Amino acid sequence: MILLKLISWPYVRQHLPRWLLTIAGIVLGVAVFVGIHTANQSVVYAFHQTVDRIAGSTQLQISAGETGFDETVLDHVQAVPEVRVAVPVIEAVVSTGVQGQGNLLILGVDMTGDRSLRDYDLESSGADDDIDDPLVFLAQPDSLMVTDTYARENHLGPGAKVPMSTMDGQKLFTIRGIMKSGGLSSAFGGNLAVMDVYAAQKVFGRGRKFDRIDLALKDGANLEDVRAKLKTLLGTGFQVQVPSARAQQFDSISRVYTLTANVTSVFALFIGMFIIYNTFQIAVTQRRTEIGILRALGATRRQIRTLFLGESVVAGLFGSILGLLAGIAIARGMTGYIASLLGEIFGIAQKADEISTNPALMTFAVVLGVITSVVAAVIPARSAARVDPVQALQKGKYQQLSAGENRARRIAALIIAILAAACLLFERYRIFFYVGDALAVLAALLLTPTFALLLARALRPLLRWMRPVEGTLAADSLLQAPRRTSGAVAALMLSLALVVALGGLTRASYDSIFGWLTVALNPDLFVSPSQSLTQRDFRFPESMGAQLRAIPGIGEVQLVRDARIEIQGKPTMFVAADIADLRRHATLPPVAGNTEEMFRLASQGKAVLASENFALLNGFKLGDVVDIPSPSGMLHLPIAGIVTDYSDEQGSLLVDRALYKRFWNDSTVNIFRIYLAPGAAEADVKRRILDTFGNQRRLFVLTNRDVRRYILRLTDQWFGITYVQIAVAVLVAVLGIVNTLTVSITDRRRELGVLQAVGGLRNQVRGTIWLEALAVGTVGLILGLALGALQLYYSLHISAEDMAGLRLRYEYPYPIALWLLPGILLVAFLSAIAPAETAVRGSLVEALEYE
Amino acid sequence: MNRLIAALFLLCSLASAQYDFSLQIMDESENRSRAGTQQYEGTLEVISAGNKVSIKRWEYRRIGSNGASKAILRFTAPAEVKGVALLIVNHTDRSSDQWMWTPAIQRDRRIAAQDRSTRFFGTDFSFEDLEERDVDQFDYKFQDEETIGGLACWKIESKPRQSVSSQYTSSMLWIRKDNYLAAQIENFSKDKLVRRIRYSDIQNVSGTWTPRTVEVYDANRKSRTVLKLEKLEYNVPMKDEDFTLEALRR
Known part of the structure; x- marks a missing residue:
């Protein structure tokens, strides 16, 4: 320590800019590491928090991927003796017409039982701590309960109207309750609104399905026992999980992004190491005389080595701390970007306005920065220890410290x-x-x-x-x-x-x-309920397909329903479409499989087509059987063909729509793929579609160019x-x-x-x-x-x-x-x-x- | 309305087998309120702890007698809730089934048994309070003789039998000696008062003594709800098919 103060500190003061250059390597490495990780973690943490806050005192959640399930499932769950309360939930993210407020997370719940699970903690509208009128709230499907934060930021009070996109176009919703800040109302950054679950079914085109059932157990009931019982009762198509497992799914989905972030961070530090190495070489070169004096005064080689390594620790520590601060600044800039990117790519919305700093990550970054600095300084420190005091003190005598190549x-x-x-x-x-x-x-x-x-x-x-x-x-x-x-x-x-x-x-x-x-x-037009094709919160009724076909200029309409379901424990994109229709327009040869055979088997509901990335990431080959959980039981379908499909980053499975409807009891549609009739003009048909549905339905008509641009933008x-x-x-x-x-x-x-x-x-x-x-x-x-x-x-x-x-x-x-x-x-x-x-x-x- | 009143006090009653006297009182009370059908128009006044008052109106129709009856309650005012209805199908051996109809979204929803303890849409009644239960679903125990509002009453404790699910662990009933009507019921959960129900404005309608005013006090929220019965009629011809889910949706 004394040597550091007497020898190192004067040198640092004399060469301050150069020392700053030295630590720039560490600052850069740690900053990128902390910045990207913190931003990524903040998004993941925000999602975890939203899940956690929404869960309230929920002990188990029942879901069937994104496909939802019939209302009747609720009766079966409520009939289980160990279940104290089981309530249905619909969750969706919608854009509102309120300027600058972005998206609103809508939680559709059944208010009669839901208060047993979630504390709504309502703002007083007088001395009464209740919704203004619970019966009106239920009776009127436009009822919304918003958070105090949201109401305050937008100057909204009870009775105020909020414009919101619904399946039936833009509608005005009425605020009939305001939740106090904290707990549930701080989920999704406070951009949360609660509405009646049955009204939500209508607003989001869910039919008679729920997204999820949240439940709590009676006192004394064993969680694992009840979980096993419910799994047996409901079958393999359902996931019965603790709420935190839902957040873990997000981790799984964003795994690739996290991995990429890790590579960048480690890379930055690795390269930073070489900069530190170089700058320490400078120090050794410049301080040869000083080292010679120290050695002449009796300092051992070990002490010289320790001195330089000590300097590297201090430099590493200082650089790491600066890097931490810079990293937090980077994270502040990146969090929103990563949140919207993950939301757009994976269709899982979350709102991350604040960064979450993880003490473990910060400590790890500092330790990593210091270790990097020390490792980089090992060779220069060894060189310093080798300085010959006689040569170093002779003017004009130059000792070649950078020894030449070494055969070993x-x-x-x-x-x-x-x-x-x-x-x-x-x-x-x-x-x-x-x-x-x-x-x-x-x-x-x-x-x-x-x-x-x-x-x-x-x-x-x-x-x-x-x-x-x-x-x-x-x-x-x-x-x-x-x-x-x-x-x-x-x-x-x-x-x-x-x-x-x-x-x-x-x-x-x-x-x-x-x-x-x-x-x-290759479709000419895409009709989607959402501008972002990855958002699946809104769905069309199947009957709209026939209405579209009746529009002049439309040659063919393909109905597509896609949803993420859990296959082998991984969230996988499941696409249901009329395979025979797809066959007519299929132009790419399969990566594996016979074109005619695979379309024939898949259209008969006897097989599934897998995207190449699904097969590669999950280790499936042509002919392998995939176990697909559905609400009606487990489907065991062989892979009849492996095709090129980049529609989902995690890979996708394609089945015939008839099969999907039968096993999932779901006839809704996410996207209509439209082929124009010969001679029809794209702009005319687009206008006709908008004229036909524009005022009745929330829909977006995207041209092939729009979709390409969208995918390329993503x-x-x-x-x-x-x-x-x-x-x-x-x-x-x-x-x-x-x-x-x-x-x-x-x-x-x-x-x-x-x-x-x-x-x-x-x-x-x-x-x-x-x-x-x-x-x-x-x-x-x-x-x-x-x-x-x-x-x-x-x-x-x-x-x-x-x-x-x-x-x-x-x-x-x-x-x-x-x-x-x-x-x-x-x-x-x-x-x-x-x-x-x-x-x-x-x-x-x-x-x-x-x- | 007598059905409702009977339900309100019977659901929480207790009497052990050796107190046949209490059971006889309760049997007699049930018999005196028995009617084939009942209908009335109710005005519901909810007065919050802060004296904020909200008023609603409903039409009530019931067919059948205690424990085996069916009822439909349909809101008529204010305009925002008009048409919202509740179908209650009571059973002699278990809790009732209940469905709610929301005309604005053309949807019915089942009120789960687990949710019966929750408040009935902002009133001080719970969904369970709207059930009508047979006297046999409770055990009774005679407590004392007391005077309520100048009227001599038998004070009887009731507890739901093990097979019956209820939010209340016990209830205290004050049964008037002059006409076997309940004058007051206090419902408890683990010895803590949850609700107090008072019956007043007793009138003889078509030979059946009926309270025209029912006041429910929520001890937790310190709020109260006053239900006034108007156009009360008994034994009006009604059909079973008017008390089904299809009928609820009409």
């Missing part, structure tokens, strides 16, 4: 590369695949100094040809100290490899999705995080190059001084540093593009097997590589400007005295 490391790299290749032989065991990827990166990192040296040699003639003096000096600087530049080259290589891998993955995904949109998604949003990764990668590249050049200038201060003393022009010194920066950029670029080619292979496999279930074609992203070439060289050049100016503007005498 090359051999180790070779062995690791062979192991990485061997892992590919067993890639069906995922652990081998991931270990193989990590080994490949490790081998590349170990070989970086060797490759950097080889490439610098290769570049020397080119640099000399460009500028004979400056080029030679720049190339020699790289050749003399390959390990000095290897940190920056490694950071740059990793960053660019990531850019190539992500870019390639994104491009391949876009190509596949675009191809599917062009060929397979894809853009999904890959938004990729752009964050790319931005981090480029930023890291800049920091890395600036650091390398600073080390280089410090190391060569005397050499550059001599150059000026013997008549070298300032511009020649500048040119030397600029060329050195361009050389570092070029080496990093070449290695990065090469490692990127390998990482793209791994990324495509991870995407196919573990994340999105998309089997994408390997295609090197040459356009990205071509953009990177001038981009990185420009960045390298810009990074060199400040260090070059430092080199030429310093005192010549001091420079000559240096060392």
